[in-house]
Amino acid sequence: MNWLLEFFGKAENWSGSGGIPMRLLEHLEFSVMALALAVVIAIPLGLLIGHTGKGGLGVVVTANLARALPTLGLLVLFVLLLGTASILPVIIPLVLLAIPPILVNTFEGIRGVDPELRDAAYGMGLRGGQVLGRVLVPVALPLILLGLRLSAIQVVATTTIAAYTGLGGLGRFVIDGFSTQDYASVVGGSVLIVLFALVVQVLFTVVRWVTVSPGVSQRVKTR
Amino acid sequence: MASGALVATLLSPVSDGPPTLWEWLGRNWDTGRVDSIKNLLVDHLIMSLVPIFAALVVALPLGLASVRWRWLYQPTAGVFNVIYALPSLPVFMLLIQFSGLSKTTVIVPLTFYGCAVLIPSVVDGLGSVPDHVRQSAVAMGFTPLRRLLQVELPIAVPVVLAGMRVVAVSSISLVSVGALIGQGGLGMLFTRAYQNPFVPPALVGIVLIVLLALVADGLLVLAQRLLTPWVRARRAT
Amino acid sequence: MRRSWQGGRGPCRERKRSRVITFDDVTKRYPDGTVAVDHLSLEAPTGEITVFVGPSGCGKTTSLRMINRMIDASEGKILLDGEPVQGIDPPTLRRGIGYVIQQAGLFPHRKIVDNIATVPYLLGWDKKKARTRAMELLERVGLDPVMGERYPFQLSGGQQQRVGVARALAADPPVLLMDEPFSAVDPIVRTSLQDELLRLQSELNKTIVFVTHDIDEAIKLGDRVAVLRVGGKLAQLAAPKTLLSEPADDFVREFLGHDRGIRRLQFISTEGLRLRTDLTVPEGFSGPTDEPWLLVVTPDDRPVGWISRERPDEVEQYGTFVLGRDSMRSALDAALLSPSGCAVAVDEAGKVVGAATREALDEALAEAADG
Numbered sequence: 165m166n167w168l169l170e171f172f173g174k175a176e177n178w179s180g181s182g183g184i185p186m187r188l189l190e191h192l193e194f195s196v197m198a199l200a201l202a203v204v205i206a207i208p209l210g211l212l213i214g215h216t217g218k219g220g221l222g223v224v225v226t227a228n229l230a231r232a233l234p235t236l237g238l239l240v241l242f243v244l245l246l247g248t249a250s251i252l253p254v255i256i257p258l259v260l261l262a263i264p265p266i267l268v269n270t271f272e273g274i275r276g277v278d279p280e281l282r283d284a285a286y287g288m289g290l291r292g293g294q295v296l297g298r299v300l301v302p303v304a305l306p307l308i309l310l311g312l313r314l315s316a317i318q319v320v321a322t323t324t325i326a327a328y329t330g331l332g333g334l335g336r337f338v339i340d341g342f343s344t345q346d347y348a349s350v351v352g353g354s355v356l357i358v359l360f361a362l363v364v365q366v367l368f369t370v371v372r373w374v375t376v377s378p379g380v381s382q383r384v385k386t387r
Numbered sequence: 388m389a390s391g392a393l394v395a396t397l398l399s400p401v402s403d404g405p406p407t408l409w410e411w412l413g414r415n416w417d418t419g420r421v422d423s424i425k426n427l428l429v430d431h432l433i434m435s436l437v438p439i440f441a442a443l444v445v446a447l448p449l450g451l452a453s454v455r456w457r458w459l460y461q462p463t464a465g466v467f468n469v470i471y472a473l474p475s476l477p478v479f480m481l482l483i484q485f486s487g488l489s490k491t492t493v494i495v496p497l498t499f500y501g502c503a504v505l506i507p508s509v510v511d512g513l514g515s516v517p518d519h520v521r522q523s524a525v526a527m528g529f530t531p532l533r534r535l536l537q538v539e540l541p542i543a544v545p546v547v548l549a550g551m552r553v554v555a556v557s558s559i560s561l562v563s564v565g566a567l568i569g570q571g572g573l574g575m576l577f578t579r580a581y582q583n584p585f586v587p588p589a590l591v592g593i594v595l596i597v598l599l600a601l602v603a604d605g606l607l608v609l610a611q612r613l614l615t616p617w618v619r620a621r622r623a624t
Numbered sequence: 625m626r627r628s629w630q631g632g633r634g635p636c637r638e639r640k641r642s643r644v645i646t647f648d649d650v651t652k653r654y655p656d657g658t659v660a661v662d663h664l665s666l667e668a669p670t671g672e673i674t675v676f677v678g679p680s681g682c683g684k685t686t687s688l689r690m691i692n693r694m695i696d697a698s699e700g701k702i703l704l705d706g707e708p709v710q711g712i713d714p715p716t717l718r719r720g721i722g723y724v725i726q727q728a729g730l731f732p733h734r735k736i737v738d739n740i741a742t743v744p745y746l747l748g749w750d751k752k753k754a755r756t757r758a759m760e761l762l763e764r765v766g767l768d769p770v771m772g773e774r775y776p777f778q779l780s781g782g783q784q785q786r787v788g789v790a791r792a793l794a795a796d797p798p799v800l801l802m803d804e805p806f807s808a809v810d811p812i813v814r815t816s817l818q819d820e821l822l823r824l825q826s827e828l829n830k831t832i833v834f835v836t837h838d839i840d841e842a843i844k845l846g847d848r849v850a851v852l853r854v855g856g857k858l859a860q861l862a863a864p865k866t867l868l869s870e871p872a873d874d875f876v877r878e879f880l881g882h883d884r885g886i887r888r889l890q891f892i893s894t895e896g897l898r899l900r901t902d903l904t905v906p907e908g909f910s911g912p913t914d915e916p917w918l919l920v921v922t923p924d925d926r927p928v929g930w931i932s933r934e935r936p937d938e939v940e941q942y943g944t945f946v947l948g949r950d951s952m953r954s955a956l957d958a959a960l961l962s963p964s965g966c967a968v969a970v971d972e973a974g975k976v977v978g979a980a981t982r983e984a985l986d987e988a989l990a991e992a993a994d995g
Binding site: 278280281283284285286287288289290291294299302303305377378379380382 | 718746
Binding site for chain 2: 324328338365
């Protein structure tokens with residue numbers, strides 16, 4: 165508790181390039197950038213594979229392998245190979261780790277839609293794209309959002325670890341503090357990151373609540 | 388992954404006239420020091436296997452209770468969902484105050500993450516028992532305990548083991564983050580690679596961790612085949 | 625009966641009401657060599673219900689799905705009013721053909737009203753018009769309008785199936801394809817859905833192709849029934865009555881089942897049945913009589929029950945049939961229900977018009993067997 169007061173009470177922690185607002189912004193920036201890139205790659209691919217039904221096995225196998233990849237190892241490897249001149253060596257592994265959950269859940273979500281529904285949609289004269297956009301995606305949305313949430317959790321955690329390789333973000337308080345035995349910084353930073361992760365979690369709950377049809381989540385009560 | 392050409396290209400920016408990956412691995416496998424790769428591997432196994440089984444031990448009764456008393460499920464799942472969202476590094480850091488720089492600091496959070504995955508698996512697994520099967524077991528006079536042990540749990544095994552596979556693979560890879568507090572098993576190779584800086588330890592670490600995960604996954608698949616012979620028999624027909 | 629006929633015509637009044645579907649030597653062969661439909665030639669006439677019936681593997685669903693090109697025929701032609709469907713862009717073709725499937729296939733993320741309005745939306749109707757049309761149809765298939773704002777999961781299976789029918793009718797297509805639409809609901813609901821369909825059809829006169837594996841359903845609904853055998857060959861195409869009286873071969877005979885004689889009764893009219901009008905007596909009657917049984921009626925001619933000569937104080941149960949409308953099957957059923965062995969004939973308003981004795985029923989049956 166004292167450490168928390170010390171950390172949050174220190175004026176210099178609230179300003180400058182090493183201050184809390186700046187670090188928070190950095191953390192947000194890296195996370196959003198990585199997640200956005202992963203979304204741009206994984207969602208269209210997942211929709212395509214799920215809709216056409218081709219290449220599904222490859223996706224699942226790759227995704228399971230990806231889960232086994234140690235994030236810290238991947239970060240270190242890319243930084244050693246590509247240097248630290250740009251943030252690329254950090255963004256690449258972040259994106260690589262963020263893709264599988266989105267890809268797999270999008271694919272599984274689309275593929276898992278009741279075949280009767282697909283049949284009915286085509287039977288009423290919807291075209292391929294309309295079937296995907298008007299029927300499959302809304303019905304698969306809970307799973308697609310689950311994939312996004314798992315990815316976001318992964319990205320926030322990995323961004324924290326990326327501070328080890330010199331990247332900014334909230335992880336710096338923790339890792340720098342740990343090496344200089346500044347426990348106020350370690351504890352304060354840890355609490356900040358935990359809060360950040362919780363906000364992300366809440367955000368996704370809200371998004372889910374707003375975007376998923378009550379008919380799919382079966383949220384409304386009869387009468 | 389470790390084909391000669393690829394490794395050579397990967398190594399070239401850092402070291403001239405490099406030892407091959409396998410030479411480096413052989414030289415550091417058993418140096419007799421605490422941080423020999425062999426010792427790191429053992430540490431890694433301890434820190435990943437304990438959470439996997441501890442999570443099962445915790446998740447089974449919690450899952451069963453959630454099935455028995457439905458109102459319990461939402462809050463339980465909610466709490467573990469939140470825990471699952473917490474990044475591992477800050478959690479390790481916060482735990483240091485209680486358990487110090489020990490393996491426990493890594494094992495405890497990993498156990499919680501595992502529970503977050505396994506509790507829904509147990510609940511879904513028991514939910515996958517068809518109602519007519521449950522009813523006929525009741526009608527034949529099974530006591531609740533025997534029904535659970537001899538009918539419901541065996542049918543739930545495939546779903547629970549699918550959850551176990553996720554837990555095993557992610558635990559094995561997550562342990563390496565512990566390297567940042569000096570308790571990472573094979574993850575220590577990553578900090579060593581970064582500090583020196585030298586690529587082979589990082590590569591060896593990644594390869595060994597992925598191999599370990601694959602072996603664990605394979606063993607769980609095997610366990611599922613042995614425990615549920617009827618699933619394969621059904622597929623064969 | 626609902627009086628929504630006038631308003632229900634909707635905006636498609638000027639469009640041609642119905643079309644004839646022709647199978648011209650159609651074969652469906654899959655890449656692995658399986659033949660699902662084998663040189664099928666038949667016609668589903670305008671404004672009639674044609675039922676495809678047969679055991680599983682007889683290609684009945686495949687045949688149906690070739691009409692709206694959910695499956696494409698390998699050989700032969702399917703014509704819609706003489707135009708080969710193979711030449712029409714599938715989505716365009718399908719928007720002009722209503723399609724009802726087993727589990728209804730309602731979109732879970734859309735309210736019932738929007739589910740029904742799916743095809744109108746696709747055809748570019750404006751939203752208000754489409755929704756008005758949807759609400760109209762909701763009532764027409766016998767559902768409460770408040771259902772419109774619900775989601776599919778809030779409806780029972782039978783209700784969902786009604787919505788499925790309404791959805792297929794939304795753009796007023798001249799042709800309706802129904803693929804085992806009622807087989808997933810319980811028998812009581814199924815019967816009411818079948819009655820509802822017949823009622824709707826009497827108003828709408830669509831060209832309907834209906835697939836089922838249930839021969840009773842085929843006989844009840846079909847104007848014409850096509851019995852298909854495994855391998856996709858047509859065994860017989862006939863009106864239900866003909867099917868029952870003259871099955872083409874052993875396969876059809878066996879598929880119809882052992883009680884096809886009894887089922888034939890439902891195609892024999894009660895019109896012209898000889899009735900006795902001298903058996904009715906008012907309530908409280910206790911005079912002497914030669915008849916073993918007398919029918920007690922109220923002052924406005926409603927039946928009360930049978931009394932016997934031996935025990936005039938005990939009123940026994942009776943069974944009725946509507947003269948001319950109900951079949952001999954109902955008349956016999958009514959006769960078997962009462963201890964007197966006579967069936968009470970009533971008019972459409974429920975007033976007693978006479979009693980059919982066993983002898984009279986016998987005569988009618990003998991006549992039917994000869995003719």
